[in-house]
Amino acid sequence: MNIDSREKSDFFGNDRPKIILDNEESFMKLMSHYECAMMEVETKLKVLNNEFSFLYERNPIETIKSRLKKPSSIIEKLKRKGFPVSVESIEENLFDIAGIRVICSFPEDIYATAELLTQQDDIHVIERKDYILHPKANGYRSLHLILEVPIFLSTGKKFVKVEVQFRTIAMDFWASLDHKLKYKKNLDNADYIAQKLKECADIISSMDKKMQEIRSMIDSRNYPAKLLENVESEWDDDYDDVYDDGDTGLYYEYRYGSDDGMSI
Ligand code: GTP
Ligand code: MG
Numbered sequence: 001m002n003i004d005s006r007e008k009s010d011f012f013g014n015d016r017p018k019i020i021l022d023n024e025e026s027f028m029k030l031m032s033h034y035e036c037a038m039m040e041v042e043t044k045l046k047v048l049n050n051e052f053s054f055l056y057e058r059n060p061i062e063t064i065k066s067r068l069k070k071p072s073s074i075i076e077k078l079k080r081k082g083f084p085v086s087v088e089s090i091e092e093n094l095f096d097i098a099g100i101r102v103i104c105s106f107p108e109d110i111y112a113t114a115e116l117l118t119q120q121d122d123i124h125v126i127e128r129k130d131y132i133l134h135p136k137a138n139g140y141r142s143l144h145l146i147l148e149v150p151i152f153l154s155t156g157k158k159f160v161k162v163e164v165q166f167r168t169i170a171m172d173f174w175a176s177l178d179h180k181l182k183y184k185k186n187l188d189n190a191d192y193i194a195q196k197l198k199e200c201a202d203i204i205s206s207m208d209k210k211m212q213e214i215r216s217m218i219d220s221r222n223y224p225a226k227l228l229e230n231v232e233s234e235w236d237d238d239y240d241d242v243y244d245d246g247d248t249g250l251y252y253e254y255r256y257g258s259d260d261g262m263s264i
Contacts (some may be wrong), residue, residue, distance in 0.1 A: 026087045031068060034098035036151040037160035038066045041100055041117075048116050056221045060109035062169055065101040069094070095126065095146045096163040103172050106212045107132060110143050110166040112227040117147075117164075124148035126161065132171075138194060139201025140175060142167045170204045170211075 042064055049061040069077075074094065078085045083093040090097060104110045110132070118125050127146040135141045143166040148159040167175065178197055187193060216222060 023087045030087055033160050037149050037162050038098045040149045041162050044117055048113055060104050060113050061102055062105055063103040067099050069097045095161045098162040100164045102166045104168055106215055107168055107208050112223045114143055114166055115227045122150050139198040141171045168208050170208050174201055174204050
C-alpha cells in the first residue's frame with residue numbers, strides 16, 4: 001500500500017486529530033518517507049533471507065511484519081512524553097513511527113540477521129537493546145534496533161529512522177499474549193497472572209535454546225562465529241518500564257519458508 005496513491009481519508013479513517021489536519025500535507029509527506037524507509041529495510045531483510053537459503057539451505061526469517069504508527073497513537077505518545085505536538089517534533093522525538101517485526105526460527109538467526117543488516121555501510125545504528133540477553137523483569141525477550149536508513153528523494157538523500165524488533169516464533173507467541181493481557185483492565189488476579197506469564201517466558205527461553213541445539217545437531221552448517229559475537233554483548237540498564245504497542249492498525253505481513261510454499 002502506498003500513502004501517496006491512496007485516498008487520504010482511507011489512511012486517516014476516523015483517526016484525524018486536529019493538529020495533524022492543520023499540517024496534513026507535511027504530515028502525509030513525512031509518513032510516506034517512513035513508509036519508504038520500511039520498504040528499504042524489508043528489502044534488505046528479504047535479500048539476506050534469500051542469500052541464506054543458498055549458503056545454509058534454510059531461511060532464517062519466518063515472517064516480517066511492518067506497521068506505520070497510527071496518527072492518534074503518534075499524538076498520544078508525543079503528549080505522554082511531553083514533546084511538542086507538531087510534524088517536526090514527530091521526526092525529532094519519535095523513533096518508532098516505522099516499525100518492523102522480524103520473526104526468526106532460532107535465536108542465532110536473530111543475531112546473524114541483525115549483524116548482517118547493521119554491518120551494511122548505508123545503515124546507521126542509533127540504538128540497540130538486547131532484551132534476549134537481558135530480558136525485562138516480566139520476561140519479555142526481543143532484540144530491538146533503531147536504525148537510520150537512507151531514502152532517495154527527488155530533493156536528495158534523507159536518513160529516516162525505523163525500529164526493528166527481532167524475535168523467535170516462541171518469543172513472539174509470548175509477547176502477543178502479554179500484549180493482549182496488558183489491555184485487560186481490573187484483573188483481580190493480576191499478580192498471579194504476571195507470575196504465570198514470567199514462568200512461561202522462562203520455559204520459552206529454555207525451549208528456544210533446546211531447539212537451537214537440536215537444529216545444530218541435525219545441520220552442521222552453523223553461522224560463522226563472527227556473526228554471533230554480539231550474543232555476548234553487554235546491556236545492563238533496567239528496561240522494566242511502560243511500553244506502547246497499540247499500533248496494530250496498518251500491518252503488512254510477509255511469510256517465508258517452505259511451510260507455505262511461498263518464496264520471496
Ligand atoms: P518508547 O519510548 O515507548 O519506545 O519506550 P522504549 O524505547 O523504552 O521501549 P522499548 O524499546 O523497551 O519497547 C518498545 C516496544 O517493544 C513496544 O512498543 C512493544 O512493541 C515492545 N515491548 C517492550 N516491552 C514489552 C513487553 O513487556 N511486552 C510486550 N508484549 N511488548 C513489549
Ligand atoms: Mg522505543
